[in-house]
Amino acid sequence: MRRLLPAIASLLAVAGLLSALPFVLSAYNVSLAARVGIFFVAILGLNILTGYTGQISIGHGAFMAIGGYTTAVMSQDHHTNLVVTMLMAFAICFVLGLILGLPALRLSGVYLALATFALAVSVPQLPLKWSKFLGGRDGVQTSRTVSHVWLYGAAWAASAILFVLAWLILRGRVGRAFRAVRDSEIAAVASGIELPVYKTLAFGISAAYAGVAGSLLVLATNGFAEPSEFGIVLSLQLLVGAAVAGLGSLWGILAGAAFVGLLPAVSSGVPVIGSSHGRDVVFGAAVVLVMLLLPDGFAGLLKRLRRLARA
Numbered sequence: 001m002r003r004l005l006p007a008i009a010s011l012l013a014v015a016g017l018l019s020a021l022p023f024v025l026s027a028y029n030v031s032l033a034a035r036v037g038i039f040f041v042a043i044l045g046l047n048i049l050t051g052y053t054g055q056i057s058i059g060h061g062a063f064m065a066i067g068g069y070t071t072a073v074m075s076q077d078h079h080t081n082l083v084v085t086m087l088m089a090f091a092i093c094f095v096l097g098l099i100l101g102l103p104a105l106r107l108s109g110v111y112l113a114l115a116t117f118a119l120a121v122s123v124p125q126l127p128l129k130w131s132k133f134l135g136g137r138d139g140v141q142t143s144r145t146v147s148h149v150w151l152y153g154a155a156w157a158a159s160a161i162l163f164v165l166a167w168l169i170l171r172g173r174v175g176r177a178f179r180a181v182r183d184s185e186i187a188a189v190a191s192g193i194e195l196p197v198y199k200t201l202a203f204g205i206s207a208a209y210a211g212v213a214g215s216l217l218v219l220a221t222n223g224f225a226e227p228s229e230f231g232i233v234l235s236l237q238l239l240v241g242a243a244v245a246g247l248g249s250l251w252g253i254l255a256g257a258a259f260v261g262l263l264p265a266v267s268s269g270v271p272v273i274g275s276s277h278g279r280d281v282v283f284g285a286a287v288v289l290v291m292l293l294l295p296d297g298f299a300g301l302l303k304r305l306r307r308l309a310r311a
Contacts, residue, residue, distance in 0.1 A: 014254070018156050022149050031148045031220070036254075036261035037155030038216045041162055043241040043256050045209020048166060050239075051247035052175065053202040054182035055104065059116030061235035062123035063093045063207040065227075067214030069127070069134060072225035075142035082146065082219065086158070089211035097207025101200035120235040124227040139226030146219050155216050162209055167250060169205070178202055182248070210238075244290050246299025255298035259290070 022030050042064060049055050067089035074080040074088060100119065104112055127134035134140060146154070169175055177198045180188040185195060218225045237260050245256025267282040294301050 015160065022152055027148050030152050032262060032265055034148065034152040034155045034216075035220055036257045037152065037159045038213050038220060039238070039241055039261045040159045040253055040257035041155070041216065042210050042213035042238050043245055043260070044159070044162060044166055044250070044253050045206040045213070046238050046242045047245065047247060047250070047253065048170070048178070048209070049202050049206035050242055051249065052170060052178040052182060053199060055199065055202065056109065056113040056239075057116040057206070058113050058232075058235050058239055059119035059123075060206070060210045060238050061230050061232065062116075062119045063097065063210035064214030064217060064234065065123050065225075065230035066096060067093055067211030068218035068225045068230065069140065069214075070211070071215040071218050072140040072142050072223065073134070075144065075223070076140055079143050082142070082144070082215075083154070086154075086212050086215045089215045090208045093211025093214075094204045094208035097204035098200050100207070101203030102196075104203060105196055105199055117232070117235075120232050124230045127225075127227050135226070137227065139224050139229075141225075142218065142223035145223045151216070151219055154219070158212055158216065162212065163250065163253075166205075166209075170250070174198070174201070179248075240287055244287070244294075244297055246294075246297025246301075249297075249299035249303075251302050252297050252299030259286070 018033075021033055025033065042060060046057060046060050049057055067086075070089040070092055071082065071085040074085045075082060080088070104115060107115055127139070128136055131137075170178065177188070177193045180191065180193055181195060181198055181202075189195060214230070217229065221229060241256040241260040243256075244252075244259045245254075246252035263283055263286055264279050267279045290297075296303070
């Protein structure tokens with residue numbers, strides 16, 4: 001228990017800071033902070049899959065699209081409570097993650113990455129095919145929009161709940177099985193771990209987190225779910241955020257989410273690089289710089305700092 005005290009104290013300090021931000025930031029900055037919370041949820045889920053079981057996914061934007069459209073359609077057509085639609089997105093994406101995880105059992109490495117890449121490319125095209133139900137290029141709008149404070153509270157409440165859930169899962173038997181699969185599938189099978197069960201479970205959990213993030217992202221765009229919001233770039237941003245955070249650790253997720261959520265907005269304020277192409281250049285250069293300086297991400301930096309503190 002004493003070993004957990006520093007981590008608990010750090011979490012409480014972060015929670016206190018996040019609780020105070022809406023009262024001191026402008027509406028625009030609160031919206032940016034909410035966006036960081038949305039990326040926090042998505043990157044947290046991706047890290048469970050890629051960081052803890054070693055399965056590379058470039059397709060989590062697809063699950064965010066499914067979650068986002070779930071919220072938009074259920075709110076527009078059935079006037080379902082927005083929080084309930086997030087729970088529905090969680091459940092639907094969990095099941096779809098389990099189903100889509102089955103073909104992935106035969107794939108690994110770059111082949112799995114390419115399969116998930118195909119998912120990221122194809123799913124955002126479905127609204128164009130089923131425009132009668134999903135609005136086509138115009139998208140679907142929720143029956144109500146939310147304030148920036150409501151969105152901030154929902155994003156960080158979801159982040160807190162799902163972080164605790166991930167922490168509990170990864171501390172237990174399931175988490176040990178995930179790490180065993182990541183380290184050596186042969187050794188995991190030899191120790192009695194059923195690979196199909198745990199690899200598909202990781203896909204399901206990770207997809208469920210992405211579904212909630214997608215629901216929140218739709219609310220962040222004034223309630224609009226449209227295909228362009230969930231393109232391949234979103235999936236790549238999540239993978240970058242997970243790498244910057246540090247794969248296989250929960251403690252750098254906030255840094256990874258802030259990197260992906262804030263850097264485009266911050267760089268747009270610089271006159272020389274304010275164009276969209278300029279932001280892309282800055283983002284790419286920043287990714288390269290972080291990977292050179294912090295090859296293990298921010299989680300690796302925190303680990304080194306803890307070692308220095310103990311020395």
